[in-house]
Amino acid sequence: MPLASGARLGVYEVLEPIGAGGMGEVYRARDVTLQRDVALKILPEAFALDADRLARFRREAQVLASLNHPNIASIYGFESAGPVQVLVLEFVEGPTLADRIAGDRIPIDEALTIAKQIAIALEAAHQQGIVHRDLKPANIKVRSDGTVKVLDFGLARAMTDGTGTVDGSQPPTITSPALTRMGVILGTAAYMSPEQARGKVADKRSDIWAFGCVLYEMLTGRRTFEGEEISDTLASVLKSSPDLGAFPAETPSGVRRVIRRCLEKDPASRYHDVADARLDLADATSLNPSPPAVGSVRSALVERAAWALVALILGALLVYALQDKPTPLKIVQFEVAPPENTTFGSTLGMGGNLVSVTGSLSPDGTQLVFAATDAGGKTLLWVRSLDALTARALPGTDEGMLPFWSPDSRHVGFYASRRLKKVDVTGGAVQTLCEAADTPKGATWGANGIILFSAGTTPALFRVSSEGGTPTRLEISDAEHKSVQHSWPQFLPDGRHFLYWGRTADDFRGVFLASLEPGDVARPMVTSDSQGAYVSPGWLLFVREGTLLRQPVDAERLTMASSEATPLVEGISSLNEIGLAAFSASWNGVVSYRSGLAATTQFAWFDRNGRNLGTVGPPGSYRAIALSPDERRVAYGDVAKGDVWTLDLVRQTSTRVTHVAGSIEASPVWSLDGTRLFYRSTQEGSGIYEKNASGALAERLLLRGRVNGPSQVSPDGTLLLYFAAPSGEMAQDIFVVPLNGEPTPRAVIQTPFADVEPQFSPDGRWLAYLSNATGRHEVYVEPFPPTGKDRVQISNTSARQPMWSRDGKELFFVNNQRKLYAVDVSTASGFQFGTPRFLFDLPADVFNARSSYAPSRDGKRFLVNTLLENAAPPINVLLNWTAGVSR
Numbered sequence: 001m002p003l004a005s006g007a008r009l010g011v012y013e014v015l016e017p018i019g020a021g022g023m024g025e026v027y028r029a030r031d032v033t034l035q036r037d038v039a040l041k042i043l044p045e046a047f048a049l050d051a052d053r054l055a056r057f058r059r060e061a062q063v064l065a066s067l068n069h070p071n072i073a074s075i076y077g078f079e080s081a082g083p084v085q086v087l088v089l090e091f092v093e094g095p096t097l098a099d100r101i102a103g104d105r106i107p108i109d110e111a112l113t114i115a116k117q118i119a120i121a122l123e124a125a126h127q128q129g130i131v132h133r134d135l136k137p138a139n140i141k142v143r144s145d146g147t148v149k150v151l152d153f154g155l156a157r158a159m160t161d162g163t164g165t166v167d168g169s170q171p172p173t174i175t176s177p178a179l180t181r182m183g184v185i186l187g188t189a190a191y192m193s194p195e196q197a198r199g200k201v202a203d204k205r206s207d208i209w210a211f212g213c214v215l216y217e218m219l220t221g222r223r224t225f226e227g228e229e230i231s232d233t234l235a236s237v238l239k240s241s242p243d244l245g246a247f248p249a250e251t252p253s254g255v256r257r258v259i260r261r262c263l264e265k266d267p268a269s270r271y272h273d274v275a276d277a278r279l280d281l282a283d284a285t286s287l288n289p290s291p292p293a294v295g296s297v298r299s300a301l302v303e304r305a306a307w308a309l310v311a312l313i314l315g316a317l318l319v320y321a322l323q324d325k326p327t328p329l330k331i332v333q334f335e336v337a338p339p340e341n342t343t344f345g346s347t348l349g350m351g352g353n354l355v356s357v358t359g360s361l362s363p364d365g366t367q368l369v370f371a372a373t374d375a376g377g378k379t380l381l382w383v384r385s386l387d388a389l390t391a392r393a394l395p396g397t398d399e400g401m402l403p404f405w406s407p408d409s410r411h412v413g414f415y416a417s418r419r420l421k422k423v424d425v426t427g428g429a430v431q432t433l434c435e436a437a438d439t440p441k442g443a444t445w446g447a448n449g450i451i452l453f454s455a456g457t458t459p460a461l462f463r464v465s466s467e468g469g470t471p472t473r474l475e476i477s478d479a480e481h482k483s484v485q486h487s488w489p490q491f492l493p494d495g496r497h498f499l500y501w502g503r504t505a506d507d508f509r510g511v512f513l514a515s516l517e518p519g520d521v522a523r524p525m526v527t528s529d530s531q532g533a534y535v536s537p538g539w540l541l542f543v544r545e546g547t548l549l550r551q552p553v554d555a556e557r558l559t560m561a562s563s564e565a566t567p568l569v570e571g572i573s574s575l576n577e578i579g580l581a582a583f584s585a586s587w588n589g590v591v592s593y594r595s596g597l598a599a600t601t602q603f604a605w606f607d608r609n610g611r612n613l614g615t616v617g618p619p620g621s622y623r624a625i626a627l628s629p630d631e632r633r634v635a636y637g638d639v640a641k642g643d644v645w646t647l648d649l650v651r652q653t654s655t656r657v658t659h660v661a662g663s664i665e666a667s668p669v670w671s672l673d674g675t676r677l678f679y680r681s682t683q684e685g686s687g688i689y690e691k692n693a694s695g696a697l698a699e700r701l702l703l704r705g706r707v708n709g710p711s712q713v714s715p716d717g718t719l720l721l722y723f724a725a726p727s728g729e730m731a732q733d734i735f736v737v738p739l740n741g742e743p744t745p746r747a748v749i750q751t752p753f754a755d756v757e758p759q760f761s762p763d764g765r766w767l768a769y770l771s772n773a774t775g776r777h778e779v780y781v782e783p784f785p786p787t788g789k790d791r792v793q794i795s796n797t798s799a800r801q802p803m804w805s806r807d808g809k810e811l812f813f814v815n816n817q818r819k820l821y822a823v824d825v826s827t828a829s830g831f832q833f834g835t836p837r838f839l840f841d842l843p844a845d846v847f848n849a850r851s852s853y854a855p856s857r858d859g860k861r862f863l864v865n866t867l868l869e870n871a872a873p874p875i876n877v878l879l880n881w882t883a884g885v886s887r
Contacts, residue, residue, distance in 0.1 A: 105221035212262025254284020365586035447495030488531035530581030610840025667709030
């Protein structure tokens, strides 16, 4: 379907036709939104009307769009305008290589420069499992600045039908019923490998054959295989050998040898990787610039004298180098402050916030991405180049958290709004990749275009294409330890192996090594309190007891090369409970970290108008507060110490309730009489425990299992309310467990969504809780026991931490902007509620705890775990730590 100049397809304005071929007409167009020229490829009508083939083409195009490389023309998108199906491609100025050759050879130096860039492009694509299948001079452009761009990468496969064949009516495909069952051969005859000509499946060695044909044609000015008819050309490909005498006399013998190895008819004898051909070309041109020429004895003597002079100079330089050794690199460290009028951190739970605050270094060690929140509560991801003084925000990354990098350091992946997303840091729209759970535990992007992410209350690993799709669970085989938790994955540079932090049923904690290969058994690398990070050429970084350690790794065998780990940085912020420490490392050894858990919170009383009535107790790092029934004490988790404490609000004295070596105790809940505390502990595989509030008596295990902690004791004192993800599922449900008799849990609310933070009404007849059924957490109320019919939604602007007033006449909650609301409720006849009323801005970290405030009995005051200003430590960046370190 021809398009007229000036026609519009979405945001694209057609400028002029620039070509046509077997894959459709091509037009130059203008993207009026981004103000750049693009190439529009209009797919053939017969192809576009085939729904199955079109759907498959879209899937293939999504994979091809991952080829973000300077020598590969990019795919920007796919547009539909009625029956017209349009592929949006990068517009590349300049002639094609076919135009450049035009029957005449290209000078050797220029030809080899072009060939190197073609090889680099093929190498990048092959690393992601993508084969061109139709490489030829007409699909290669050379810009005026000398940059080579390979066009139509992989589209030959994308145009095929479900059987692997293409539309035989369209050139450049070639029909030959004798050669394939569908009567079609893919490719252009002169550049086809013998296996393609026979109708067999093409792999990367077919691209290497075509690369040899292109290089031959550049050097000789004529095609490698020719014939008057297509059948003659194919016969030449199958039976003839290229004329190696056609090269110019000055062609280096090493270059001839490279072409010969590219054009081996047996794929087994051909180069297996184009990188080998590229390296051999480099050697050929540097070590043997030309074949021996016939000359006079005088010229030979001159040449020998020249080589003797070179040897003399090199020897002098060597002596000088030995006498005057260069100054070794020095370790450099500097701090990164948050952007102006922002604070580090995101609207996220404690674990992810630690990562978001620390930031993530790009694989090449040149950029740092982190989350920062402004005074209005808006969170964005920011990127700072390490050679710049300021960071820049990434538009569209609202509520972004847990950022991670693509292998080429160009894209950032992140979580937001229960979705996994990505964005090009050089500019462009945010792309959603897939749905994700409410409890993410890190992600990593491999060189093969696969993203691994961890999610679920009992974290499991999932894989998804970096171009998006439906995630699938990655089954990890771990015969030795039977790990039940897989968090914080990190790909190694090969894109196949990866590290993760694992926690086993027998409470072994450490860094494991696994791979994407089916049936491969994960193996523990080292015991660790945190995730691991691999640094070339062979280091593993991890944290134990707050110290960032480095330990040598055998890079070939991927085993620990030494049993000794040496300190790198002490006092690293960490959350041992979930295997997370505040550090990041690039593949080349740049490290970012946050040291120390400075005092970040302090208890204070506020009235209903938000007026500070005074602080209570010393500053610390507190989380999940619970006011005792008599309002004389507050129980809380101490993040720095990992234990449950109480503070006497009158005498302002602190009491340590728990102290179990190697475990974390948190989320305390009071018994009705105020004598006991229920809390979550990670000891012996995790569970809910009970202990006297004085800390004097032994604790008692109430419930074994990986729960999210107790929420409240029922008003009659018979039940403990809690929420958890059963059997490691990503959706969380609400349960009760009897406090008398056999502690058998019973589910009270089970939905496909995350149902969390439940609270009994004072009369025990109603249950308030959070659910993300709408895509964000909102407050809901149901009768207790639930009927499944009478649920009402209380909030509609996102909510956290629902709390009842002691008289049951109000329900409080806080939203993501840290605004505290009160809702009038009545239970005299059913359940009635009013419009939420704003009380005041809550100066607390509402994202990192389930209870950052507690209302007093009379509802006139609120005890708040307030955030201290400027308490968060900066991000530290460490350079050159590998200098002079022996392995």
